[in-house]
Amino acid sequence: MKKILMASAAIALVAGAAGAEEIKLGISVGFTGPLESLAPQMAAGAELAMAEVSASGLLLGGSTVTAVRGDSTCIDAAAATATVERLVTAERVRGIVGGMCSGETTASLQNVAMPNGIVMISPSATSPALSTLEDNGLFFRTSPSDARQGVVMTDILLERGIKTAAVTYTNNDYGKGLADSFQAAYEAAGGKVTINTAHDDGKADYSAEVAALAAAGGDVLVVAGYIDQGGAGIIRGSLDSGAFDLFNFPDGMVSQALEDRFGPEITGSFGQNPAAAGAGRDAYVAMATAAGFDGTSAFSPESYDAAALILLAMAAANSSDPAVYKGKVMDVANAPGEQILPGELAKALQIIAAGGDVDYVGATAVELIGPGESSGSYREIEFQGGKMNVVKYR
C-alpha cells in the first residue's frame, strides 16, 4: 500500500507540472434516481466541452481530456460519496462536474472533494446553503442561486402588471428554495402570492395539486419545477381544467421540450433562464443538436459551462492541479477579458496561451460572484404562436 501511495503521490506531483498529459474530469450526476431523465443531457454537455478542448490540442501542451462518468443517484448521499470517492481516489480525476442535487453535492463535497482538495463545479445544485458552506475555495456552481432568480422573476411579473401569483414548486431544495425566495422578493415588492405549495416529482397524478392551486387562484401560475418531471403534469392539469392559462417558467422548465409539448397552448406565458445577450445559448443548442442530444434540457448548458470553466482555469493556471487552478476559476469566468461563447474554447485557450484575459460567458452567461456562484444574467422568454421567443435580457 505504501508503495502505491507513494507512486500515486509522485504521479500527482508530475501531473502538477505542465506537459502533455491525460487529464481526467469526473462527471457526477444522477443517472439513476428521480432526476435520471435530466442526467444524460447534462453529462453529454460536459463531455462536449471536454471533447472540444481535447480536439483543440491547446490545453497544457496538447493534453487530452477524458470524462469519467459516475452515478450520484441524486438522492443517496452514501452512494454519491462512494462514487465521488472512486472518481477522486481511483480514477484520479483533476476536477468534478457535479453533483446534481444539493444534498448529494454537499455530502460528496465535504466528505471527499474538500479533504482531497478537488475542485467541484455543480451545474445544478442551487441551495443557498451551498453559498455559505466552508469549501476552501474548491466549490463553484454555474447555476445561479435561487435568491437571484427570485428577484428577476419578481421584476418580470411586476413589469407585466401581474399582482397575484400562485406558486407550485418541486418538492426538493431547488424548488422550495426558489419558491421561497420568489415569494419573499415578490411580496416585498407588493405582489401577493395566493398559494405556495409543493408537488412531488414522479407521482402518478397531479389533479389534487391543480385543484388546490385553482382554488387559491391568481393571475399567473409560477411552476418552479422540472419540465420532464412533475412540472409538465401540473401544466397539463392546469391547462386542461382551465385553472390557469398563464404561466411563469423558471430555469428548470425552459427547454425545447416545453415548446414541443405545450407551445401553442401557452401563448402569452413567459419565463426566464440564465443566458446572456448574444449567441451563447443558441450556439450551444446547435452544437448539442449536432452531437445528437437536446441542449435545451434543463441544466445541460450549465454542465457544458462547468466543464469549460475547469479546463480554462487549468489553462490559465498552467496546471491541472486543483490546488493551483482553483484560484483561476473566478478569473476566467469574469471580466476583464475577451468574451467566450460555447464553441470558442479553442480561441480562449489561444488567448490564455498568449497571456491574454478571457471572460467566459458560455451558454448560460456565467458570472461568478461572492463565494463562487453564478450571479447570472437572465433572458426573459415568452411564448407566441407556439414558439418560444426571447423578449429581452436582464
Add this chain to the structure above:
Amino acid sequence: MIQVEHLHKHFGGFRAVDDVSISIAKGSITGLIGPNGAGKSTLFNVIAGVLKPTSGRVLMAGDDITGLPPHALFTKGLLRTFQIAQEFSSMTVRENLMMVPGGQAGETLINAWFARARIRDEEAALRKKADEVLDFLTISHLADEKAGNLSGGQKKLLELGRTMMVEAKIVFLDEVGAGVNRTLLNTIGDAIVRLNRERGYTFCVIEHDMDFIARLCDPVIVMAEGRVLATGKSDEIMQNEAVIEAYLGTGLKNKVREGLA
C-alpha cells in the same frame, strides 16, 4: 373444574355448537365422543380461547374464562393438545419441552444479557425436568432430534409431554389417537392414567377409539350435531338408544353410500 353454560358457536347459519352445557369434574378423565361434525373440536377451540363463542359462558373453578386468549388460559393451568399435532418443528424435542414453562427469567431480554448465572441454573433445572418427562414418555432417545422429524404418534406424545412441564390443572386432549399405532396409543393411555393418579391432572379427551375411551374415561359425554346427546359411564353410554342411533345412523348412511358407490 370446568363448567360450560349454554354455549353457542355459529358459523353463519351453521350451528356448530348449539346450546351445550357440560361440566368436567376435578380429577376426572372425561371423554368426549361423537360422530364426525358433532362439534367436539369446535367446543374445544371455544373453551381453549381459539374461537370466540357466539353466546354462553365457560367457567373454570368458578371464574369466568370465556373468550380469554390461549396464553392467559395457559397461566390459569388450562392446557391443550391439537387434533393435528402442533410441534415446533425446527427445534429439538428437548427444546420443545424446555420452552413451555412461563415466566422463565431468561425470557426477559435484560436477564438474557446480564443475569447469565441465574439463567444457567434455571436452564439446568429445566433440562433435568425435560429429561424426566422424556423418560416418563419413554422417548429419551429422541431428545436431540428435530421435532419436525418425529412420527405422528411421537409428536402426540411430545404434546402430552409439554403439558407435563408445568403444573397443569386441566388438559384437553384433541384426538390423541389419530394416526397413532396401537402400541403407542397404549403408551399414551398409560401416561394419561399415571398423570391423573400421580399428579392429579384433570383430563378431557376427544377420541374415536371406543376401547381407549372405555378403558380411561369416566364419565363420557356424547355429542351429535352440535348438541349433547348423553352423559354417563362408558358402558351406560354404549347402551343408550339415542347414541346408538346417532352412530348407527351415520353408520347406515355410510353403508348405503358405499353400496351405491
Add this chain to the structure above:
Amino acid sequence: MDFLNAIVALLNFVIIPASAYGAQLALGALGVTLIYGILRFSNFAHGDTMAFGTAITILVTWGLQSLGVSISPLPTALLALPFGIAATAALVLGTDRAVYRFYRKKKSDPIILVMASVGVMFIMNGITRFVIGVRDIQFDDGVRFVINAREFRTATGLAEGLALRSTQVITLVTAVLVVWALFWFLGRTRTGKSMRAFSDNEDLALLSGINPERVVAVTWIIAAALATIAGTLFGLDKSFKAFNYFQLLLPIFAAAIVGGLGNPLGAIAGGFVISFSEVAVTFDFRKVVAYLVPGDWTPDGPIQLLSTEYKFAVSFAILIIVLLFRPTGIFRGKSS
C-alpha cells in the same frame, strides 16, 4: 347560477380527474388482486410490469405512426395495445416459468414469493429502461378534448369551466369494458369458473380435475393485459416515464388492500376510494364554498384538511384506518 358554478367547479377539479385516476388505479389493483387470488402473493413487480407493457405499446405506436396508420380521433396507442399485451404476457409467462413456478412447486411460504417479486421488480425496472430509456414520453395523439374548459365557459356563460379530456373518457370507457369482460370471463367461461374455484379452494379445485398450471398461465395473461391496459391509459392521460410506474405501485397496492386482496370488486372500489380521497382530502374547498355562501362570508384562507404535500400519505392513512376496522379490507379479502 352560483350553485351550478359550485357543482361545475367540483366536477372539474374533483369528480372528473378523480374518476379517471380511480379507473387507472382500479385496473392496476385488479391485476394485483387477481394474482393474489390465484397465486397467493402480493406482486411488487406489477408497477414495473405496467411500465414494460406501456413501453412496448409506445414502441409499436411509433411504428404505426411512422407507417401512417391512425385511428383518429382515437389515439393510435389503442391500436398498438394488443401488441403491448402480447409482449407483456410473454414476459410475465417467461418470468413465471423462470422464477415463480419453482416456489409454487415447492409450496414455499407466500412471503418468499413476495421477495422474489421484489427481485423481478428490480430486473423489469432495468429492462424497461433498456428498452425505452428514462425520458418522459408523450404519446397521445388524436383529439384532446371532448369538452374544453374555455368553450364550456362561453357556451354556458358560467364562470367556471368544465373540461373533459378524451383520454379521460377513453380511460373510463375502457375500464368499464375491461371490467365487464373480466367479470364475464370469470363468471361465464369454463376457464374463468375454474379460476374462481381455484381461488376459493385450491385443494378442492385440484381434486375436481382443474389443471393448476393452466389456471396460473391464464391468470398471468390476464394480469399482463390488465397491467398493459392500465399503464397505457395512465400514460395516455398523463405521460410515460419509467420511474413513475414504480411510484404508482404504492397507491395501487393501497387500492387492492383497501378493497380486500383477492376480491375483484374490492379492487375496483378500492381504486376509487383511494383516488377520491387523495383528491378530496387535499382539495381546497374555498372556491366551492365561496359560490355557496353570501359574499362576505367567503373565507380568506384555504379550506382543506391537509395540504397537497400529504396527499400521498392520505391514501395510506385511509388504508391503515380501513385495516384497523376491517383487517382484510372493505370487501373482506383473503389472508394467507
Add this chain to the structure above:
Amino acid sequence: MTLNYRNIALFAGMALLLVLEGASAKNAVFSGSWDTSLGILNVGLISAVLALGVNIQWGYAGLFNAGVVGFVAIGGLAPVLVAMPANPGAFSAGGMGIVAAFAAAVATVWAAVLVNRRASFQVRLIAIPVILIGGFLVYRAFFGPASSAIEAVNTAAAGNLGGLGLPVVLAWPVGALFAAGAAWVVGKTALGLRSDYLAIATLGIGEIIVSVLRNEEWLARGVLNVNGIPRPWPVPREIDLQSSADFVARAASVGLDPVSASTLTVKLLYSALFLIVLLILIWLTQKALASPWGRMMRAIRDNETAAAAMGKHITRRHLQVFILGSAVCGLAGAMMITLDGQMTPGSYNPLRYTFLIWVMVIVGGSGNNWGSVLGAMLIWYLYTKAESWGPQLMAFVTSGMADGSVIKAHLMASAEQMRLLTMGLILLLVLRFSPRGLIPEK
C-alpha cells in the same frame, strides 16, 4: 455462527475483496484505492447494523416490515435535534405551540380510543368522527401558527427548532429511541394484520414518516436539508489534519502524503466507531438468540398457535421484536446521517432503504446475525461497484460495434441501469439456489 471453515472462508473472502479493492493496481474490477475500499467498508458497517435490525424482525419473528425506510429516516432526525446548535429564538417563538399541538393530538386519540372501548355502537358512530375531526382542528389551531413562527426565525440558514448542541454520538441511542417510539405506535396499530396486509401497511407507514420529514420545515428544514452535522468524537476533519504540522510529519514518516493520510485516518476512525457499535449489537443479539428468550421467539415463529397454547403472549412478543428491530434501524439511520454529515429527507427512498436492505438480509441468511452482517457488506460492496462495473461491462459488450451505431449509443446510455438490475438478479439467484442465504440459520 458456528465457527466452521465455510463461514470463516466467507468472511475472509469478503475481507479479501476489500483488501484487493484497496491494494491492487487499478483495473477493471478493483479501483485500487484504499479510500474507496474503506468508504465501502464504513457504509457496509452501517448497513450491517441496519440489516441486523431487519433480521431481528424477519429472522427472529417472521415480521415482514416493508417500512424500514421510515425508521431509518426517523433515526436520522436525532443527530439534527441532538447535535446541531440551537436556533436562537425558535423555541420561544413556537416551541410551546408545538407541544400544545401534540398534547391535543394525544388527547384526541386517547379520547377516541376510550369512546371506542366504552360506548355503544350508535354513540361510537357519531362520537368518534366528531372527536377526531374536532381534535384535528384544535391540533391545527395550535400547530399552524407555531410551525410558521418557528420557520420564520432565521429562515435562510435555519428556520427550524435546531438542536441541543450535544456530542453527536449521543444522537445514536436517541435515534434508536425515536424509532422505537414510532415502532410502538405502528406496532400497536398494524401488528394485528396478517402477512401481506402487514407488509403493505408498513410500506405505507414508512412513506408517511418520510413525507412528514420532507414537509415539516420546523423540524429538520424539510427538503431544504440540514448541513454541517458535527463529526463524532474522536473523528477529526481532514483539513485540520492536513494543516497540522505534527500530523504531516508523522504521515511523512510512514511514507504517506498528507492528503491520503488524513482521509485514511478519518475513515479508519469511523470504521473503528462503527465496528464497536456493530460488535456490541452482535454480542447482544447473539446472546439474546441463544437464551430462553431466543428459544421462545423461535417457537413463536415456528408455530404461533402452539406457542399461544403454551402460554406465550404472541402479540406482545411481536411488538417487542418489532420495536427492537426498528430501534436498531433507527440507530443505523442516526449513524448514517453522522457519516454523511447532513440530513437530506429527500434521500429516503424505499428502493434503497427498504428493498436493498431486504436483499442484504436474504442473501446473508435470514435468522442468522452473522449472515446479515456478511450480506450487508457484500451487497453494499456490489451495489457500489456495480456503479462502475455496469458501464464497463457495456463498453465491453459494445466494443465490437461500430462507433456511432444507434444500438451502441443506446446500450451505453442505459449502462447505469445495470445497478438495480444486478441487485434483482442476485436476489433471485440466492432465493433460488441458496434460499437460506450464504450463512444459513442453524
